[in-house]
Amino acid sequence: MGLIDQLDIEEINSVYLFANTPKYLYRHLQHIKSVQELSQHASLQNLVDEYNKITSPTTKSSEDIAIAYALLITVTFWEYQKALAAFDKFDLSRLEWGNDVKHIFKTNAPINTIVGIDMKADIPPNGLKVSGSSTSTASYEYTHNNQRGGKT
Amino acid sequence: MKTIIIPNKPHYTDIILQTRIRNDIPNSQSHEFDSYEKRLFLELEGKFDKAIFREPPNPIYNCHGLTFASRRTSITDNTALQTILHDDGYQEVAPADVLPGDVILYYYEDGDVEHSGVVVSKPDSQLKIPWVLSKWGRFKEVVHYANDCPYEFSYFRYYRVTKWD
Numbered sequence: 001m002g003l004i005d006q007l008d009i010e011e012i013n014s015v016y017l018f019a020n021t022p023k024y025l026y027r028h029l030q031h032i033k034s035v036q037e038l039s040q041h042a043s044l045q046n047l048v049d050e051y052n053k054i055t056s057p058t059t060k061s062s063e064d065i066a067i068a069y070a071l072l073i074t075v076t077f078w079e080y081q082k083a084l085a086a087f088d089k090f091d092l093s094r095l096e097w098g099n100d101v102k103h104i105f106k107t108n109a110p111i112n113t114i115v116g117i118d119m120k121a122d123i124p125p126n127g128l129k130v131s132g133s134s135t136s137t138a139s140y141e142y143t144h145n146n147q148r149g150g151k152t
Numbered sequence: 153m154k155t156i157i158i159p160n161k162p163h164y165t166d167i168i169l170q171t172r173i174r175n176d177i178p179n180s181q182s183h184e185f186d187s188y189e190k191r192l193f194l195e196l197e198g199k200f201d202k203a204i205f206r207e208p209p210n211p212i213y214n215c216h217g218l219t220f221a222s223r224r225t226s227i228t229d230n231t232a233l234q235t236i237l238h239d240d241g242y243q244e245v246a247p248a249d250v251l252p253g254d255v256i257l258y259y260y261e262d263g264d265v266e267h268s269g270v271v272v273s274k275p276d277s278q279l280k281i282p283w284v285l286s287k288w289g290r291f292k293e294v295v296h297y298a299n300d301c302p303y304e305f306s307y308f309r310y311y312r313v314t315k316w317d
Contacts, residue, residue, distance in 0.1 A: 013192050018289040018302045020214045021228040023264045062189040096164050096182060100228075 008034040016066035022100035029073040039077035055094040171239030179225040182211040203296035218287040219268040241315035259307040267303035
């Protein structure tokens, strides 16, 4: 069974056809179960290969375009850094909202670093120092990797 | 069935579009459409039997293009919509005060504007819901009950141009 055979084409098409904005497309494709499941079965390279095949400028149909968006959305279920690197392998200019999808993904980046300020601490006249410095007295940093919990 | 490409035209174009006080609004016109897409739309029409579908389908403009750009282009940027509301003098109208000609915006729970349209009737006396003219993505213009469409109707607001100076 090919990659595309695993997708619910009818559901993907209806999202694509009714999408007024890239955000609508992104959000509703992410909610489709077959798109989520494909991220468990396909490799990133499989997705890139399939995308390149169906978005060939001379052959693509509207269904190909809808599926191509679904393949891009599948990437968003990977661990953030791997997914971000994968986006560079797609020719996003082949789709009207290809770069928008990447942009939305980036703006939804997981929070890896939380910086807290101790308001009771004495703040030196020259301001706060970067946390991690041995002389810092007014700030601390907490880092938690892979908070998104995506596919690794 | 392959995409129809209009000869000597790029797939996507844009136009100069500005608010009343001349802030530029990013926009895009799609020139891609195919018969497969048209067939799918016809199948989807059947799910909305109370709605009136206006011919023909048109990928050039989207819902926001119908509501705010006179059917000339698509507007897809949420920030641009907020700029239009501000610059063009729109103010929110309470649902009980809605009149034909007002604008309805459909919000997703995170504040993103998923859809928009123009109110074409006073709210129904029983359901308190008006009829709306809107454009469904790349598909047709549709006249429909505000809650009878493929977009989330949980968070919506009505607007009217009330400020002119």
